[in-house]
Amino acid sequence: xxxxxxxxxxxxxxxxxxxxLTVASIIGTLIxxxxxxxxxxxxxxxxxxxxxxxxxxxxxxxxxxxxxxLLFAVNTVVCTLSRLGPKWRRAFRPAPETDxxxxxxxxxxxxxxxxxxxxxxxxxVAGRLxxxxxRVDESAQGEKRVLLARKRRLGWFGSDxxxxxxxxxxxxxxTSGLGGRRAELALVDGQTADVPHAAFxxxxxxxxxxxxxxxxxxxxxxxxxxxxxxxPVLTRVIEVNEPLTYKGVSFCQQSYGWDWSRAQIVLExxxxxxxxxxxxxxxxxGERAAVDAxxxxxxxxxxFVPDFVIGEGNQVQSRSDEPNNPAxxxxxxxxxxxVFSGWIFAKFPDFGxxxxxxxxxxxxxxxxxxxxxxxVILKDFAAAPYSVLEAAKDPGANLxxxxxxxxxxxxxxxxxxxxREIRVVLEESQGRVDVTAGGQASKGRDAFKSEFDSIxxxxxxxxxxxxxxxxxEQPSPLxxxxxxxxxxxxxxxxxxPLAAWASQIFSMILFGSRAPWAFWLALMxxxxxxxIAGLVLGLRALISMAGRRNRQGRRHAIAGCLLSAMTIAIIxxxxxxx
Amino acid sequence: xxxxxxxxxxxxxxxxxxxxYFSALFAxxxxxxxxxxxxxxxxxxxxxxxxxLRTISSGHAPFTNMYESLSFLSWAIVLALIIFGxxxxxxxxxxxxxxxxxxxVALASSPLMPKGATPLVPALQSYWxxxxxxxxxxxxxxxxxxxxxxxxxxxxxxxxxxxxLDALAYRAVAVGFPLFTLxxxxxxxxxxxxxxxxYWSWDPKEVWSLITWLVFALYLHTRIVMGWKxxxxxxxxxxxxxxxLFTYFGVNYLLTGLHSxx
Numbered sequence: 075x076x077x078x079x080x081x082x083x084x085x086x087x088x089x090x091x092x093x094x095l096t097v098a099s100i101i102g103t104l105i106x107x108x109x110x111x112x113x114x115x116x117x118x119x120x121x122x123x124x125x126x127x128x129x130x131x132x133x134x135x136x137x138x139x140x141x142x143x144l145l146f147a148v149n150t151v152v153c154t155l156s157r158l159g160p161k162w163r164r165a166f167r168p169a170p171e172t173d174x175x176x177x178x179x180x181x182x183x184x185x186x187x188x189x190x191x192x193x194x195x196x197x198x199v200a201g202r203l204x205x206x207x208x209r210v211d212e213s214a215q216g217e218k219r220v221l222l223a224r225k226r227r228l229g230w231f232g233s234d235x236x237x238x239x240x241x242x243x244x245x246x247x248x249t250s251g252l253g254g255r256r257a258e259l260a261l262v263d264g265q266t267a268d269v270p271h272a273a274f275x276x277x278x279x280x281x282x283x284x285x286x287x288x289x290x291x292x293x294x295x296x297x298x299x300x301x302x303x304x305x306p307v308l309t310r311v312i313e314v315n316e317p318l319t320y321k322g323v324s325f326c327q328q329s330y331g332w333d334w335s336r337a338q339i340v341l342e343x344x345x346x347x348x349x350x351x352x353x354x355x356x357x358x359x360g361e362r363a364a365v366d367a368x369x370x371x372x373x374x375x376x377x378f379v380p381d382f383v384i385g386e387g388n389q390v391q392s393r394s395d396e397p398n399n400p401a402x403x404x405x406x407x408x409x410x411x412x413v414f415s416g417w418i419f420a421k422f423p424d425f426g427x428x429x430x431x432x433x434x435x436x437x438x439x440x441x442x443x444x445x446x447x448x449x450v451i452l453k454d455f456a457a458a459p460y461s462v463l464e465a466a467k468d469p470g471a472n473l474x475x476x477x478x479x480x481x482x483x484x485x486x487x488x489x490x491x492x493x494r495e496i497r498v499v500l501e502e503s504q505g506r507v508d509v510t511a512g513g514q515a516s517k518g519r520d521a522f523k524s525e526f527d528s529i530x531x532x533x534x535x536x537x538x539x540x541x542x543x544x545x546x547e548q549p550s551p552l553x554x555x556x557x558x559x560x561x562x563x564x565x566x567x568x569x570x571p572l573a574a575w576a577s578q579i580f581s582m583i584l585f586g587s588r589a590p591w592a593f594w595l596a597l598m599x600x601x602x603x604x605x606i607a608g609l610v611l612g613l614r615a616l617i618s619m620a621g622r623r624n625r626q627g628r629r630h631a632i633a634g635c636l637l638s639a640m641t642i643a644i645i646x647x648x649x650x651x652x
Numbered sequence: 653x654x655x656x657x658x659x660x661x662x663x664x665x666x667x668x669x670x671x672x673y674f675s676a677l678f679a680x681x682x683x684x685x686x687x688x689x690x691x692x693x694x695x696x697x698x699x700x701x702x703x704x705l706r707t708i709s710s711g712h713a714p715f716t717n718m719y720e721s722l723s724f725l726s727w728a729i730v731l732a733l734i735i736f737g738x739x740x741x742x743x744x745x746x747x748x749x750x751x752x753x754x755x756x757v758a759l760a761s762s763p764l765m766p767k768g769a770t771p772l773v774p775a776l777q778s779y780w781x782x783x784x785x786x787x788x789x790x791x792x793x794x795x796x797x798x799x800x801x802x803x804x805x806x807x808x809x810x811x812x813x814x815x816x817l818d819a820l821a822y823r824a825v826a827v828g829f830p831l832f833t834l835x836x837x838x839x840x841x842x843x844x845x846x847x848x849x850x851y852w853s854w855d856p857k858e859v860w861s862l863i864t865w866l867v868f869a870l871y872l873h874t875r876i877v878m879g880w881k882x883x884x885x886x887x888x889x890x891x892x893x894x895x896x897l898f899t900y901f902g903v904n905y906l907l908t909g910l911h912s913x914x
Binding site: 085086088089092093095096099100102103104107134233247250256286288290291292293294313314315316317324325326327328464466468471474475478481482485486489579582583647650651 | 704707708711712770771773774775777778779780783826829830833834837838841842843845846847848849850851852854856859860862863866867869870873874876877878903907
């Protein structure tokens with residue numbers, strides 16, 4: 075057990091697994107996935123057996139790929155947990171550092187003296203720290219006072235939150251894989267179908283294809299009604315990118331097609347060489363119809379394909395569902411005598427006729443005689459359009475969104491919320507207080523250095539003569555007060571428009587089109603206020619800062635103005651476009 | 653002014669910026685790089701106007717075909733250059749990044765790329781097009797900064813330069829990786845769920861963005877936990893950018909899948 079824990083807690087294992095997963099995933103993109111065995115055999119020859127045995131043809135669903143993902147998940151859990159304990163203690167139950175010497179060994183350190191009693195010196199230092207929003211923990215050790223000041227402690231857990239998010243996503247994928255159900259519903263107008271794995275039905279009221287004025291499909295729209303217990307419950311329009319979700323089942327407009335197997339065919343029956351005399355017959359595929367012509371009494375359409383092609387084994391197939399090369403297999407009789415049999419083509423009316431023998435069926439039109447007595451032409455065809463809706467029940471989806479949220483939050487914490495720590499030891503000697511401070515931050519060291527200096531550096535340097543001149547009443551002339559107290563207020567100019575963006579994106583993910591319009595209106599008003607406030611606050615800060623030296627503050631204000639102005643520009647653009 | 657005029661102005665400014673940057677490099681006058689940056693900013697303004705005009709005239713997001721997305725990607729790379737160019741104290745970043753930009757803009761304006769604005773196919777009519785593509789391409793632009801910094805790292809001679817380049821590459825990944833994750837994977841999954849009813853289909857483009865993500869995850873883990881800095885880190889960043897590039901270009905031309913339109 076111990077050795078298994080040790081094995082899985084190694085980052086090297088994680089790295090090896092990431093590399094293997096990467097290579098495996100690449101292989102999966104090089105070999106087309108999920109095709110038929112004959113396609114692999116045709117394309118890869120003898121290799122195809124190997125591919126099938128190694129499950130390379132369904133690689134991402136293969137046992138070994140899933141096993142790799144499972145190993146990766148276990149590795150992530152163990153790695154994260156084994157590092158979480160020390161981090162947790164460091165963040166929430168730190169051991170105070172009492173030895174002043176060890177502080178000077180920290181990345182940033184300084185020593186200075188304050189001509190104050192111990193209690194006032196402590197208040198002075200702690201005051202500076204809390205003004206910078208540090209959380210100060212204090213402990214007394216005899217004559218010493220030890221301060222431990224920290225902020226942004228959540229930043230230590232950024233990577234752990236990313237890992238948690240990753241695990242939640244893997245769990246979501248597993249849930250989808252095990253509990254997910256999906257089915258395609260192909261419906262013609264007016265048709266009602268049971269929704270698989272659900273206790274209701276779906277009726278297609280109307281299927282529409284919208285076109286752009288210059289051609290090209292603009293949208294496919296299915297007006298559907300949910301029928302529950304025989305009664306209609308709600309009617310919605312499903313279009314591409316606008317699914318309907320009802321009781322955990324989502325319906326997406328997936329594709330469309332024509333019901334060619336029940337196509338309506340118009341045939342023209344002629345006598346070769348006599349263009350004037352012809353008869354028109356309308357019939358459905360499979361039907362046999364009577365014809366009132368001198369040479370033909372009955373005609374039948376045996377089969378219809380919209381996109382004729384001769385596939386494997388000389389079998390007639392349809393290459394696609396589009397009417398690119400419509401063809402019908404037709405037979406005609408005069409009494410008991412079959413006078414015509416073969417494939418005719420809408421786009422090549424002469425083809426089936428000119429070539430007397432039929433390569434597909436082996437039968438000859440007008441078998442036995444010299445010239446064909448009858449010509450049959452495929453004049454027109456029509457089929458009912460149907461809409462294909464994908465009904466999906468995906469219990470893992472919400473876990474996926476939760477995982478995505480965790481990963482995003484974790485990235486922010488890991489990269490842009492670096493924890494900072496300042497330790498201070500105050501020792502009283504001869505009526506004055508020796509202050510030793512040490513600080514460390516994992517990232518953003520330049521910014522941290524200037525903060526550290528404003529707390530424990532420049533304000534009171536080591537030179538006794540200088541330090542003694544500083545009293546608590548007068549702030550040091552050197553400390554940059556304006557930038558020392560940059561609170562949330564200074565950051566509001568960019569926080570507000572950013573919050574507007576974030577709220578928009580979150581609402582879109584969480585509610586989509588489901589939320590009532592009043593919600594969107596309220597949200598829009600709030601966002602508008604936030605954006606305008608961001609712009610106004612930013613400009614006001616810039617104006618009030620004019621001529622003063624405050625780089626940090628100016629940066630926040632400029633960022634706020636730019637972000638707000640950009641947001642307003644994008645909104646105006648969006649209005650112009652719609 | 654029309655979109656193509658503005659685009660040409662941007663192209664010319666970028667070429668001039670490239671010339672100034674490289675003359676600064678060869679003449680060893682670091683101060684001249686400022687001129688390159690100014691020209692790049694001028695080009696960037698023209699480019700921005702061109703992208704906005706394109707959006708207005710076509711009525712949809714400016715990244716629905718290869719020409720538009722190349723144009724937007726080069727725009728994003730110039731943006732990344734403006735953000736990092738001043739603060740990174742790496743005078744060579746500008747010239748080499750501008751080389752990539754000019755290459756991409758030249759590719760975009762080549763006759764091979766159809767420039768006509770075609771109406772949007774139904775699958776692309778969604779506000780997620782805006783979020784998914786723009787954020788992903790921004791992330792890839794920052795990967796290109798990491799790529800140039802890593803290449804320069806491998807060629808650099810002094811330790812001081814190397815330290816700066818290593819730090820720059822890491823900072824670029826620290827911006828690009830979260831953006832790529834959010835735009836490429838998170839927004840992509842949300843959109844896929846709305847459009848196709850499934851958040852992940854193992855489509856080659858999806859798999860390749862996962863591969864890119866894994867490579868940069870490798871970069872961060874080897875660097876932060878195992879302390880691989882410098883050469884090995886630089887090589888992983890190079891591989892990561894190449895994977896991102898393949899996700900963007902290669903998948904469209906070499907593999908087939910659901911992302912066939914862009």
